[in-house]
Amino acid sequence: MLSDDPTYTPSAIRDRMQGTVTDLGLSGFDSKFGYGRLHAYHALRPAPIDASISGPSCVVEDDPASWTTYPSGGVTPYTSYEWEYYIECGAGGGSLFGPPDECGVWHSGSPSQQFVYTPTSTNYLRVRLTVTDNEQHSDTETQFVIVEEDSPNACSGARIASANEPLNATDATIAASVPKDYALSANYPNPFNPSTEIRFALPEAAEVHLVVYDALGREVARLMDGAMDAGHHRATFDASALPSGVYLYRLTAGDFVETRRMVLMK
Numbered sequence: 001m002l003s004d005d006p007t008y009t010p011s012a013i014r015d016r017m018q019g020t021v022t023d024l025g026l027s028g029f030d031s032k033f034g035y036g037r038l039h040a041y042h043a044l045r046p047a048p049i050d051a052s053i054s055g056p057s058c059v060v061e062d063d064p065a066s067w068t069t070y071p072s073g074g075v076t077p078y079t080s081y082e083w084e085y086y087i088e089c090g091a092g093g094g095s096l097f098g099p100p101d102e103c104g105v106w107h108s109g110s111p112s113q114q115f116v117y118t119p120t121s122t123n124y125l126r127v128r129l130t131v132t133d134n135e136q137h138s139d140t141e142t143q144f145v146i147v148e149e150d151s152p153n154a155c156s157g158a159r160i161a162s163a164n165e166p167l168n169a170t171d172a173t174i175a176a177s178v179p180k181d182y183a184l185s186a187n188y189p190n191p192f193n194p195s196t197e198i199r200f201a202l203p204e205a206a207e208v209h210l211v212v213y214d215a216l217g218r219e220v221a222r223l224m225d226g227a228m229d230a231g232h233h234r235a236t237f238d239a240s241a242l243p244s245g246v247y248l249y250r251l252t253a254g255d256f257v258e259t260r261r262m263v264l265m266k
Contacts, residue, residue, distance in 0.1 A: 049074030051131035058155035074133030083109030182256035
């Protein structure tokens, strides 16, 4: 590290090594795993920060909903969490769209790991998060959310759009659209016990492999393994037979490969 940057002080080296460990338990220090396993390569070249969002993609009008981030990568500690939300506007001001004085612009949310919001009307909502690490590297993640009226079947079969779909999309446009890009969403819930749902998007038919690994890189489950059509898909990971800890899930589809982290807490 000193050959990479001779200006590093001993305390800076310690902070860099501590901030780039492979976390084996809960985020930060814990009595069982300490800060985690040292990762020399990440200490020299930190892994890119990943500002994942864990939270519902369909919520009910007038009920508080919350979204949480468990970011990974970068150099810890993470110095800021910036939440924003956007309510869709619609021509004619029907019930599916937000109040005129609130829709069509981004609003600031709470600067913490969790964002809580109570929707006041059925609409299409976007939740956006930017996480910044200790060396001012940032990453932004957006989640599309549908707000439904309170009913026994609220959110059943709700169609979740891609974060890349245009703002101000109409209901018909959203219902008929196909994802523009490959995407692997944060699992929900996270942390989880014993099962969690993983969503992903395919802009075209592809050979798909969705595999779960433990913290040591050993394969523990293969959730998808074969050809799939374009569209939005979901898979359930049941970890009832596995011990608590950090797990990774990787989606491979065509030339697209992405890996995310999840925490099983029993």
